[in-house]
Amino acid sequence: MRHDPIHLNKTMAASLVVVGAFALLAGLRLSPVGAIAPSKRGTPSASESTATAYMPAVTTALQRTLQSSTASRLLASNCFQCHGTDGKSSSGIDRLAGMSASEIIDEMQSMRVEPIGNDIMKAHARGYTDAELLLIADYFSRQ
Amino acid sequence: MISRRQFLTVAGAGALGIAAQRALAVSDAHAPTRISTRDRAGAAPALAGRVVVVGGGMGGATAARFLKLWGGAQLQVILIEKNLSYTSNILSNLVLTGQKTIPGLQYTYAQLQAIGVTVMQGEVLSINAGPRTLTLAGGQLVSYDRLVLSPGIDFDLLPGLTNYDDIVHAWQAGPQTTRLAQQLQAMPSGGAFVMTIPAAPFRCPPGPYERACVVADYVQRQKPGSKVIVLDANPNVMAERHTFETAFNGIFANTIEYHTGVTINSIDAATRTIDTSIGAIAGAVLNPIPPHRAGRLVRDNGLANVGGRWAGVNVLTYESTAQPFVHVIGDASSTTQPKAGHIANAEAKVCADAILHMMAGEPVNGAPVTNSACYSPITATTASWLTAIYHYDPISQTMKTPGPMEAESPSGDGFEMMGKWFTNLMKDSFG
Numbered sequence: 001m002r003h004d005p006i007h008l009n010k011t012m013a014a015s016l017v018v019v020g021a022f023a024l025l026a027g028l029r030l031s032p033v034g035a036i037a038p039s040k041r042g043t044p045s046a047s048e049s050t051a052t053a054y055m056p057a058v059t060t061a062l063q064r065t066l067q068s069s070t071a072s073r074l075l076a077s078n079c080f081q082c083h084g085t086d087g088k089s090s091s092g093i094d095r096l097a098g099m100s101a102s103e104i105i106d107e108m109q110s111m112r113v114e115p116i117g118n119d120i121m122k123a124h125a126r127g128y129t130d131a132e133l134l135l136i137a138d139y140f141s142r143q
Numbered sequence: 144m145i146s147r148r149q150f151l152t153v154a155g156a157g158a159l160g161i162a163a164q165r166a167l168a169v170s171d172a173h174a175p176t177r178i179s180t181r182d183r184a185g186a187a188p189a190l191a192g193r194v195v196v197v198g199g200g201m202g203g204a205t206a207a208r209f210l211k212l213w214g215g216a217q218l219q220v221i222l223i224e225k226n227l228s229y230t231s232n233i234l235s236n237l238v239l240t241g242q243k244t245i246p247g248l249q250y251t252y253a254q255l256q257a258i259g260v261t262v263m264q265g266e267v268l269s270i271n272a273g274p275r276t277l278t279l280a281g282g283q284l285v286s287y288d289r290l291v292l293s294p295g296i297d298f299d300l301l302p303g304l305t306n307y308d309d310i311v312h313a314w315q316a317g318p319q320t321t322r323l324a325q326q327l328q329a330m331p332s333g334g335a336f337v338m339t340i341p342a343a344p345f346r347c348p349p350g351p352y353e354r355a356c357v358v359a360d361y362v363q364r365q366k367p368g369s370k371v372i373v374l375d376a377n378p379n380v381m382a383e384r385h386t387f388e389t390a391f392n393g394i395f396a397n398t399i400e401y402h403t404g405v406t407i408n409s410i411d412a413a414t415r416t417i418d419t420s421i422g423a424i425a426g427a428v429l430n431p432i433p434p435h436r437a438g439r440l441v442r443d444n445g446l447a448n449v450g451g452r453w454a455g456v457n458v459l460t461y462e463s464t465a466q467p468f469v470h471v472i473g474d475a476s477s478t479t480q481p482k483a484g485h486i487a488n489a490e491a492k493v494c495a496d497a498i499l500h501m502m503a504g505e506p507v508n509g510a511p512v513t514n515s516a517c518y519s520p521i522t523a524t525t526a527s528w529l530t531a532i533y534h535y536d537p538i539s540q541t542m543k544t545p546g547p548m549e550a551e552s553p554s555g556d557g558f559e560m561m562g563k564w565f566t567n568l569m570k571d572s573f574g
Binding site: 069070071073074075077078080081082083084085089090091092093116117118120123124126127128132 | 209212213485488489492493496499500505508510511512513514516528530531532548550551552554556557559560562563564566567568570571
């Protein structure tokens with residue numbers, strides 16, 4: 001068995017994934033706004049107001065019950081196009097495979113509040129909830 | 144009904160070193176065996192059964208690749224494609240300016256074969272939905288448990304034209320792209336490059352505006368005094384509006400003439416003139432981009448149930464709303480997502496994941512997320528980007544985005560990032 005609290009057991013039941021996500025949120029001392037109270041996220045800056053106007057459905061109780069055992073992998077696959085399959089980049093774009101989950105989450109949360117400018121990642125950082133980031137970061141940390 | 148022990152021969156695959164003449168058992172094709180032990184590499188159970196993917200573009204290649212990567216050794220994945228390689232539409236506007244070549248944008252299916260995808264070179268004539276078989280051009284039958292169609296688009300023939308041999312749209316990268324590049328290079332200084340943009344939806348929403356920019360940049364350097372006349376059927380720029388309007392009104396203000404809400408009455412190839420709602424416009428080069436519709440397989444098999452042009456799908460699974468066991472991804476499907484290669488890759492992964500769950504008798508992911516991202520060259524050395532992240536909305540049962548975000552300005556760094564993005568995107572799709 002793994003003892004690192006960052007690791008989620010891939011085969012755990014859907015509800016346990018959510019429980020695990022909350023535990024991770026607490027462990028990382030992150031504000032679980034995306035997971036618990038999406039409507040109470042901090043006041044967005046002008047540059048991110050559009051991105052936060054619609055909060056993804058993943059955070060609703062109904063959707064949590066529908067999270068399947070492959071939710072983490074499928075979410076993370078959104079990063080593969082630019083960062084390589086399973087985060088194993090073949091170009092100069094950052095490799096995500098093997099990064100620690102906390103590093104990925106810290107970076108994404110920082111980029112979320114920085115002006116977008118010409119950095120596409122700052123746009124992407126605004127597109128995922130905290131709960132989704134946890135699942136994505138967990139996946140890459142295990143590659 | 145076909146026999147459950149029917150055998151078929153896979154032929155015509157030799158040229159790529161694809162499976163040579165080889166027999167494929169179709170046994171138990173409609174009764175995937177669920178194996179109780181879970182796949183060590185992932186959460187999905189190991190599955191037996193057969194998924195057939197038709198069309199080896201961005202969507203189809205990605206679907207085949209991830210069905211195999213995620214589905215495990217016992218899942219049989221067959222990719223049927225009529226060509227030996229795929230030519231990327233992404234970056235193909237740079238063929239017009241000589242910065243890219245068509246061979247340099249081609250991708251084979253060798254890496255898909257290497258992971259165990261069976262690649263068949265062939266053409267599907269019809270889908271036999273009842274028995275769940277495909278009839279190929281050579282008469283063979285191929286059975287499927289689930290079918291993924293990624294046939295891309297076909298083009299309407301614009302009035303006045305009989306083909307796109309001389310007047311080309313070059314909206315499907317290949318010989319037409321080379322032809323348009325030759326026409327542009329042969330254009331005299333002071334000539335007009337006249338392009339038309341169809342009413343949305345069309346493939347690659349920023350693409351036509353990107354083409355206008357890179358052609359304008361090229362003629363400003365190579366063909367002094369030339370014009371790029373853009374006749375858009377839409378009321379305004381349909382993607383990256385800030386970027387393109389800034390470019391049209393800024394660095395290309397003396398070159399690009401942009402007209403909105405223009406309808407085409409007819410095109411005269413002989414005089415290279417387009418008769419439009421704003422008058423007759425002649426050019427040294429005509430480049431009309433015609434309205435699109437889903438590829439033939441979708442239209443001929445009762446799947447084009449959205450406006451007679453596009454396939455309606457459930458975006459949790461990409462299963463057709465007209466026909467069970469048939470999934471349609473990429474440009475041929477009708478969703479709230481753009482028609483473009485990067486998001487076709489994302490749709491393919493959602494579809495592959497859903498199919499694996501469906502074949503295992505499990506619920507599918509109820510909250511899929513997809514993203515669209517695209518770098519657009521604006522000049523020979525600068526590029527911008529556009530991106531949007533989509534989440535499933537259970538109320539509307541559609542993929543929703545708060546809206547696309549675009550780069551503040553085109554940049555040299557953006558041009559460099561475009562190459563890195565393209566490298567990884569193609570590798571994620573084709574291996």
